[in-house]
Amino acid sequence: MRTRWLAVLLPVVSGFQLPFKLPFFNQSGQQTLQQPPADSKPRIAIIGAGAGGSSAAFWISKAKERFGVDVEVDVYEKESYIGGRACSTTVFPYGNSSLPPVELGASIFVKVNKNMWRAADEFNLTRLNFRDDDQGMGVWDGEKLLFATTGGWWGWWDNAKALLRYGFHSPRRTQALVDTMVNKFQSLYAPEVPRWQNISHLSSILGWDELVSQTTSEYLLSNGVSNKFISELVEGATRVNYGQNADELHALEGACSLAATGASAVEGGNFRIFENFLKQANVFLNTSVKSVSQTGTNKWALESDRGAEIYTAVILAAPFHSTQLQVPSDISSQIPPQPYVHLHVTLLTTTQPSFPAQSFSLPPSTKVPGMLLTTFEGARNGGKQPEFNSMSYHGLISEGEWVVKIFSKKRISDKWLSKMFDGQVGWVLRKEWDAYPVLPPSSEFPPTKLAPGFYYVNSFEPFISTMETEALASRNVVDMLLHESFESGICGPVGTPLNDTDKEDFVYGWDC
Ligand SMILES: Cc1cc2nc3c(=O)[nH]c(=O)nc-3n(C[C@H](O)[C@H](O)[C@H](O)COP(=O)(O)OP(=O)(O)OC[C@H]3O[C@@H](n4cnc5c(N)ncnc54)[C@H](O)[C@@H]3O)c2cc1C
Ligand SMILES: *[C@@H]1O[C@H](CO)[C@@H](O)[C@H](O)[C@H]1NC(C)=O
Ligand SMILES: *[C@@H]1O[C@H](CO)[C@@H](O)[C@H](O)[C@H]1NC(C)=O
Ligand SMILES: *[C@@H]1O[C@H](CO)[C@@H](O)[C@H](O)[C@H]1NC(C)=O
Ligand SMILES: *[C@@H]1O[C@H](CO)[C@@H](O)[C@H](O)[C@H]1NC(C)=O
Ligand SMILES: *[C@@H]1O[C@H](CO)[C@@H](O)[C@H](O)[C@H]1NC(C)=O
Ligand SMILES: *[C@@H]1O[C@H](CO)[C@@H](O)[C@H](O)[C@H]1NC(C)=O
Numbered sequence: 001m002r003t004r005w006l007a008v009l010l011p012v013v014s015g016f017q018l019p020f021k022l023p024f025f026n027q028s029g030q031q032t033l034q035q036p037p038a039d040s041k042p043r044i045a046i047i048g049a050g051a052g053g054s055s056a057a058f059w060i061s062k063a064k065e066r067f068g069v070d071v072e073v074d075v076y077e078k079e080s081y082i083g084g085r086a087c088s089t090t091v092f093p094y095g096n097s098s099l100p101p102v103e104l105g106a107s108i109f110v111k112v113n114k115n116m117w118r119a120a121d122e123f124n125l126t127r128l129n130f131r132d133d134d135q136g137m138g139v140w141d142g143e144k145l146l147f148a149t150t151g152g153w154w155g156w157w158d159n160a161k162a163l164l165r166y167g168f169h170s171p172r173r174t175q176a177l178v179d180t181m182v183n184k185f186q187s188l189y190a191p192e193v194p195r196w197q198n199i200s201h202l203s204s205i206l207g208w209d210e211l212v213s214q215t216t217s218e219y220l221l222s223n224g225v226s227n228k229f230i231s232e233l234v235e236g237a238t239r240v241n242y243g244q245n246a247d248e249l250h251a252l253e254g255a256c257s258l259a260a261t262g263a264s265a266v267e268g269g270n271f272r273i274f275e276n277f278l279k280q281a282n283v284f285l286n287t288s289v290k291s292v293s294q295t296g297t298n299k300w301a302l303e304s305d306r307g308a309e310i311y312t313a314v315i316l317a318a319p320f321h322s323t324q325l326q327v328p329s330d331i332s333s334q335i336p337p338q339p340y341v342h343l344h345v346t347l348l349t350t351t352q353p354s355f356p357a358q359s360f361s362l363p364p365s366t367k368v369p370g371m372l373l374t375t376f377e378g379a380r381n382g383g384k385q386p387e388f389n390s391m392s393y394h395g396l397i398s399e400g401e402w403v404v405k406i407f408s409k410k411r412i413s414d415k416w417l418s419k420m421f422d423g424q425v426g427w428v429l430r431k432e433w434d435a436y437p438v439l440p441p442s443s444e445f446p447p448t449k450l451a452p453g454f455y456y457v458n459s460f461e462p463f464i465s466t467m468e469t470e471a472l473a474s475r476n477v478v479d480m481l482l483h484e485s486f487e488s489g490i491c492g493p494v495g496t497p498l499n500d501t502d503k504e505d506f507v508y509g510w511d512c
Contacts, residue, residue, distance in 0.1 A: 041072045042312040044481070045302050046281070047289045047325070049077035050084020051106075051274060052457040052470035053317030055115070058277035059478035059490050059509060066512065067488050071312070073281040076304055078288035082278060083271030084318070085433060086467055093349050093397045094427045101269060102347055102394060102403055104431050106467050109270070111262030112182050113468035114189045114507045115475075116273060122510070123276040126267040135354075135370025135393055139232050141378030142386040145360050146232055148369050162233070170229035174258065177223060181211070181255040188472055191501040193508040196476060199445035199463045208252055212463065213441050216254025217247040231380075234258065236373030240390035240407065242436050242465075243341040245376045250441045256464055270467065291326035292316075298453050298485075313481050317457040317474060320446070322434060331454065335446045338462060340434035343389075346406040348417060349397060349426040359420050387416065401426060436465040448477060455481055475509050 046053045063069040086106035093099045108130050109116040120127045138148035184206050196202035220230050235246040241257040287305045295301040300314045320335045355368040370393035374386035388408040417425050446459040460473035479489040491512035500511040
């Protein structure tokens with residue numbers, strides 16, 4: 001077994017030891033590059049240290065560790081922190097680090113997100129269950145609270161009140177459709193993992209063309225789910241997760257919004273996973289990449305705040321239009337403009353133990369649920385728009401003081417906050433994000449491979465945008481890159497027998 005292994009690997013390994021020749025380039029306006037010593041290693045540049053970029057570095061480190069793929073990895077990050085849209089390092093109420101930190105960006109992942117789940121285990125990070133069981137969930141339409149539970153959002157399928165309002169079939173059919181999607185999703189971790197050249201290809205492999213080509217509402221209606229259920233509960237989920245209405249968002253992302261079983265977060269912040277992913281890489285923070293251009297055959301010149309460098313391959317792990325990156329026009333022309341949802345996140349503390357009932361025109365004795373979702377249905381019928389996408393209590397920070405998180409399309413004013421909480425507002429922090437792509441039904445996606453040796457992780461985002469799927473997208477990209485440039489993937493050269501495939505919770509890339 002071992003010798004067979006060596007026979008497979010030897011040609012690959014010696015391939016890496018060939019002198020690594022760099023074409024000399026000396027264009028006007030660009031720095032002259034020194035010819036590196038002949039024994040220098042091949043190098044890969046990753047642009048962005050969020051979920052996508054950090055996991056890309058991690059997948060490469062796995063190939064290094066297992067097969068001795070000898071390559072240097074440089075990660076460029078324009079901000080001063082790791083994690084991108086899943087940052088949280090410094091968000092403490094009142095800036096007081098003795099208080100529990102709050103996620104300002106991406107906050108949850110679920111059990112079927114096997115890379116995030118596994119990473120938390122392997123890096124000995126504590127997973128916190130994200131349950132809002134005690135505080136209940138309600139749906140606000142801008143004028144009235146339409147529906148409220150005391151039991152909580154994550155168990156709402158079983159809720160008797162829901163049964164009464166929405167009947168039996170709509171919740172059951174919706175759940176069956178979500179389960180089917182989730183089961184298919186699991187094939188992305190199997191030993192016979194699908195490999196995709198582009199997202200349309202993946203969509204057809206998974207049989208999801210029907211989901212991405214329709215809105216969530218269209219898809220559910222055609223599957224016999226009632227309009228009331230869609231516009232209230234499903235839309236509540238699409239609006240809190242993606243800031244978009246059920247009749248706007250495609251049905252794949254709509255289904256992802258509803259797959260919330262086992263919602264968890266890493267204690268101290270999800271970014272800790274990404275920090276661990278980057279342990280083997282050279283990370284350059286505060287370093288913006290300005291341009292990427294081809295130089296000679298299959299070599300890429302990258303210009304950044306630290307000067308010009310040459311790489312065998314470049315992985316772009318940020319939304320292209322947010323990077324201000326200059327690339328050759330034959331590459332930029334392949335990437336269609338991608339609008340993002342501009343989201344306002346407002347964190348605050350209050351001494352109100354729950355949302356005051358009078359703020360929702362309810363009798364003073366009413367207990368308003370601690371998690372408020374919203375529907376656009378009132379506005380569709382000529383009513384007022386909800387002022388926020390979601391608003392929820394996030395626990396105590398000290399005796400008698402709670403943290404509340406609000407997602408909204410527009411800035412939430414101090415005046416509005418003061419009115420909502422009857423003057424009892426302590427600390428307030430606001431952050432704006434280009435949070436996730438605007439995700440209408442689509443059949444066209446940006447390319448995953450922009451040119452030989454130049455790959456685009458975030459082409460996945462208009463399909464599904466989560467931390468987990470960015471890690472999956474980068475796994476596919478790294479596997480493709482390593483096969484193309486180094487003749488070995490994350491789990492070895494093509495045809496390598498995988499180990500541990502009988503393992504109960506086999507995860508491709510981690511187990512092999
Ligand atoms: C408020 C909010 C809540 C969310 N909730 C969830 C959730 O609960 N669960 C979930 O899974 N997902 C959630 N998401 C989505 C999730 O955050 C993203 O899908 C995911 O983090 C994207 O990761 P990424 O690495 O692809 O991109 P990013 O995190 O955006 O990382 C890209 C990085 O590239 C850097 N960069 C950009 N241009 C350059 C350049 N020219 N040079 C160098 N560096 C550059 C950026 O600074 C950034 O750090 C949420 C997002 C937001 C904003
Ligand atoms: C590179 O360009 C500079 C400035 O144009 C020039 O002085 C230098 O001689 C060039 N180097 C080579 C090796 O051509
Ligand atoms: C990045 O810049 C910030 C702000 O200018 C600074 O505080 C921080 O120390 C810098 N970090 C690194 C790693 O250079
Ligand atoms: C920070 O919070 C702790 C715990 O509640 C408290 O004891 C301390 O006084 C706070 N520090 C400041 C500077 O407010
Ligand atoms: C996690 O903990 C286990 C058991 O204590 C230990 O063997 C392992 O090295 C730890 N891993 C990391 C990444 O710290
Ligand atoms: C996507 O990949 C498939 C399979 O490799 C290929 O047949 C198809 O032409 C590609 N489509 C696009 C738009 O590149
Ligand atoms: C399988 O295990 C052997 C022995 O530990 C190891 O050398 C090999 O790299 C593993 N294969 C894969 C695909 O990880």
